[in-house]
Amino acid sequence: MITVLSGGTGTPKLLQGIKTIVPEEELCIIVNTLENNYFSGVYVSADIDTVLYTMSDMINEKTWYGRKDDSFYTHDELKKLGFHETLRLGDKDRALKIQKTMLLQEYSLTDAVKIQKERLGIKSSILPMSNEESKVSIITDNGEMSFHEFLVTNKSEPNVKDVVYNNVTPTDEVIECLKTSEQIIIGPSNPITSINPIISMNGIRKILRKKYVTCISPIIGKDAVSGPASKFMEAKGFDVTPVGVAKIYEEFLDHYIINSSDNKYKSSIEEFIPKVSLDNIILKKMDDRINLARKIIFG
Amino acid sequence: MITVLSGGTGTPKLLQGIKTIVPEEELCIIVNTLENNYFSGVYVSADIDTVLYTMSDMINEKTWYGRKDDSFYTHDELKKLGFHETLRLGDKDRALKIQKTMLLQEYSLTDAVKIQKERLGIKSSILPMSNEESKVSIITDNGEMSFHEFLVTNKSEPNVKDVVYNNVTPTDEVIECLKTSEQIIIGPSNPITSINPIISMNGIRKILRKKYVTCISPIIGKDAVSGPASKFMEAKGFDVTPVGVAKIYEEFLDHYIINSSDNKYKSSIEEFIPKVSLDNIILKKMDDRINLARKIIFG
Numbered sequence: 001m002i003t004v005l006s007g008g009t010g011t012p013k014l015l016q017g018i019k020t021i022v023p024e025e026e027l028c029i030i031v032n033t034l035e036n037n038y039f040s041g042v043y044v045s046a047d048i049d050t051v052l053y054t055m056s057d058m059i060n061e062k063t064w065y066g067r068k069d070d071s072f073y074t075h076d077e078l079k080k081l082g083f084h085e086t087l088r089l090g091d092k093d094r095a096l097k098i099q100k101t102m103l104l105q106e107y108s109l110t111d112a113v114k115i116q117k118e119r120l121g122i123k124s125s126i127l128p129m130s131n132e133e134s135k136v137s138i139i140t141d142n143g144e145m146s147f148h149e150f151l152v153t154n155k156s157e158p159n160v161k162d163v164v165y166n167n168v169t170p171t172d173e174v175i176e177c178l179k180t181s182e183q184i185i186i187g188p189s190n191p192i193t194s195i196n197p198i199i200s201m202n203g204i205r206k207i208l209r210k211k212y213v214t215c216i217s218p219i220i221g222k223d224a225v226s227g228p229a230s231k232f233m234e235a236k237g238f239d240v241t242p243v244g245v246a247k248i249y250e251e252f253l254d255h256y257i258i259n260s261s262d263n264k265y266k267s268s269i270e271e272f273i274p275k276v277s278l279d280n281i282i283l284k285k286m287d288d289r290i291n292l293a294r295k296i297i298f299g
Numbered sequence: 300m301i302t303v304l305s306g307g308t309g310t311p312k313l314l315q316g317i318k319t320i321v322p323e324e325e326l327c328i329i330v331n332t333l334e335n336n337y338f339s340g341v342y343v344s345a346d347i348d349t350v351l352y353t354m355s356d357m358i359n360e361k362t363w364y365g366r367k368d369d370s371f372y373t374h375d376e377l378k379k380l381g382f383h384e385t386l387r388l389g390d391k392d393r394a395l396k397i398q399k400t401m402l403l404q405e406y407s408l409t410d411a412v413k414i415q416k417e418r419l420g421i422k423s424s425i426l427p428m429s430n431e432e433s434k435v436s437i438i439t440d441n442g443e444m445s446f447h448e449f450l451v452t453n454k455s456e457p458n459v460k461d462v463v464y465n466n467v468t469p470t471d472e473v474i475e476c477l478k479t480s481e482q483i484i485i486g487p488s489n490p491i492t493s494i495n496p497i498i499s500m501n502g503i504r505k506i507l508r509k510k511y512v513t514c515i516s517p518i519i520g521k522d523a524v525s526g527p528a529s530k531f532m533e534a535k536g537f538d539v540t541p542v543g544v545a546k547i548y549e550e551f552l553d554h555y556i557i558n559s560s561d562n563k564y565k566s567s568i569e570e571f572i573p574k575v576s577l578d579n580i581i582l583k584k585m586d587d588r589i590n591l592a593r594k595i596i597f598g
Binding site: 078094 | 339372377379382393397400415418419
């Protein structure tokens with residue numbers, strides 16, 4: 001079993017490559033649930049849904065959320081009625097969210113996602129990190145706000161002073177999946193709000209220390225490849241460089257892949273990480289995604 | 300002020316006629332809420348929404364629920380995902396229901412409907428009969444079921460033994476509207492599950508006795524013009540004829556309009572109702588709706 005820890009944008013791109021190499025049944029994806037919440041009356045687990053759509057080849061690759069070829073009749077009508085949706089949900093995407101909301105009246109999030117991924121024909125395991133609800137606050141110069149208020153409503157613009165969230169309990173499925181894995185891959189996702197919520201759960205670091213862990217840097221030079229990772233890392237006191245990311249995973253990281261342009265950081269990272277590789281981690285094209293996946297799996 | 304008591308199919312057709320005659324601001328519609336419930340995670344007040352769409356000229360006249368020219372992307376996708384929606388909600392119609400659901404987190408049903416009807420440009424008052432939730436059971440040969448289970452899932456086919464529901468409290472707005480009305484019109488709606496829930500509320504009959512009340516029969520010959528009225532009337536021990544309907548409203552009814560083909564019932568009804576008229580009450584075309592509205596308003 002190969003397990004990937006995933007957020008919502010960088011890692012799904014890499015998953016497209018990994019799924020061409022690893023047999024479906026041998027792949028497990030543990031997904032961040034930190035930002036899960038109700039919007040417009042439906043339960044939105046954005047990162048999980050992005051992974052569901054990525055694994056079923058339905059993802060909208062322009063936005064990396066929602067489905068390709070979706071329509072927006074309900075969203076547009078809501079606007080006409082004077083109700084502004086925080087998230088622009090497509091009509092088909094809304095169906096997945098409605099179904100999940102209804103399933104959650106009877107099932108855990110883990111089981112609800114299992115039902116949905118099977119319905120979408122996905123054979124890999126897709127595991128929410130926890131069945132418990134997280135509470136997350138972004139503390140900014142403009143005050144405290146929810147994750148989506150910061151990311152969507154305020155377009156990640158305010159200066160971030162801190163990111164605060166509670167710890168949740170990992171599911172039995174997550175623990176079992178990690179324990180039976182030969183390799184664990186930390187995708188190029190936001191270390192603070194996507195990966196750290198997973199590895200901060202009780203018992204996870206202990207398992208990771210015993211496993212071969214590969215990480216792809218979400219930072220190139222001094223900038224995040226996508227999203228607000230830089231602001232969050234800075235607020236948490238980490239250098240916004242590939243070195244800063246390595247520091248976060250230092251305790252258990254075996255193989256660290258940074259972008260070819262970041263050769264200057266290699267030797268200083270090698271002081272505390274056993275193996276450091278240079279590669280193209282920008283993943284613009286499908287070929288890049290497959291090539292990187294090969295390097296990760298075959299070394 | 301002219302007030303119409305309305306269910307979801309027959310009366311809205313008549314409303315199309317009435318709204319061409321009565322000035323918008325002088326018209327108040329009190330709507331049944333007996334069958335309101337949550338479906339697919341949204342609050343569905345079917346009769347209210349039909350009145351909203353009728354008054355804003357958006358009603359789907361083929362089905363008398365939902366909007367004309369709607370699409371069904373979310374509904375169809377839910378089916379593909381293995382979630383069968385009891386109600387086939389259109390994408391734009393779903394928007395109205397999502398907005399109402401969200402408004403109900405802050406407002407009463409009365410205020411939520413007021414916000415929506417104003418947004419739709421409707422100047423007439425549209426008042427839910429109550430802000431309280433009703434519980435309704437249809438007792439059939441196949442057991443007890445909810446209203447929509449009977450009507451939609453079982454297509455009104457089972458034999459009905461009884462219809463049971465709790466009494467709810469009328470809103471202040473409903474009482475005020477009835478008290479200030481010169482005429483009250485009972486539309487051709489189901490007497491048992493649309494009109495009776497309204498007139499059974501505390502204090503309503505007392506007001507109706509003091510007002511000029513006109514009713515259009517929902518029964519022609521021995522059949523309901525639409526819907527399961529016959530089965531419900533039979534279960535409650537009423538004759539399924541225009542006479543049976545008149546018996547239900549006997550206490551306060553001043554003017555009763557039955558279909559021209561029902562002349563044979565006229566004299567027996569005249570024994571207990573002051574004025575009985577014959578007219579075309581089938582309302583297939585817009586002209587029929589306007590003509591009947593004229594007879595109702597001008598006598």
